[in-house]
Amino acid sequence: MNTLLLGVLGGVFTTFLNAVGALPILFLREPSRKVLDVGLGFAAGVMIAASFTSLLLPGIEMGGLLLPLTGFLLGAAFITLTDRVVPHKHEVIGLEGIHTERVKAVTLFALAVTLHNMPEGLAVGVGFSSDRLSDAIALMVAIGLQNIPEGLSIGFSILSATTAKRSKAYLISVLSGAVEIPLAFIGALTASLSTSILPIALGFAAGAMIFVVSDEVIPETHRVGHEKAASYGVILGVLVMVALDVALK
Numbered sequence: 001m002n003t004l005l006l007g008v009l010g011g012v013f014t015t016f017l018n019a020v021g022a023l024p025i026l027f028l029r030e031p032s033r034k035v036l037d038v039g040l041g042f043a044a045g046v047m048i049a050a051s052f053t054s055l056l057l058p059g060i061e062m063g064g065l066l067l068p069l070t071g072f073l074l075g076a077a078f079i080t081l082t083d084r085v086v087p088h089k090h091e092v093i094g095l096e097g098i099h100t101e102r103v104k105a106v107t108l109f110a111l112a113v114t115l116h117n118m119p120e121g122l123a124v125g126v127g128f129s130s131d132r133l134s135d136a137i138a139l140m141v142a143i144g145l146q147n148i149p150e151g152l153s154i155g156f157s158i159l160s161a162t163t164a165k166r167s168k169a170y171l172i173s174v175l176s177g178a179v180e181i182p183l184a185f186i187g188a189l190t191a192s193l194s195t196s197i198l199p200i201a202l203g204f205a206a207g208a209m210i211f212v213v214s215d216e217v218i219p220e221t222h223r224v225g226h227e228k229a230a231s232y233g234v235i236l237g238v239l240v241m242v243a244l245d246v247a248l249k
Contacts (some may be wrong), residue, residue, distance in 0.1 A: 015180050039150070119211075129191035
């Protein structure tokens, strides 16, 4: 029960920071695309480092090599399937999924945010199911921090690509990020059912996050000429995650 509670609280924490990050869309002008790409690069760097320092490597230490790597592949395959089935839209990449032309643009953006946040919620919940509390806290804090620029970027993307008002764009960004709460619960519950499941679950969350970063987040930041700036955002995100991981040991 403590594990499940911690998982849910972790999801609440990361969702709260996503809401904080999206706040400027209520009253500020949209920042430059370059600034948003650097912020998304930072989010990508955090997710990359967290996938290894707080998920995959601890999973290998607990269950050997085979189970976490199997989970890693399953996580990537799960996001691939979800990405192909669920209709959604990215500002630069455009429409993806089934029958996207039948769904309103604002809904497509909301679904895109939800897909991005699914692996993060799972990762937080699974992290708290291990006996590595320091790793779980570092993961929670890092994902929360990267949710700040992510929430900002998503909110302004909804504003610029749809007819939604500022208040509606903010609400959509917050609600789409709130998927991390139930998914953190699901991750914690699944991983706590059996000690043999935990290494697979850790690998699954890592594989899902790495796939999202490689398939969507980084390509989104590299399509309009901001590759170098966005890459330094990735570097900064990795540094922050590694520093948190060491500081909280």
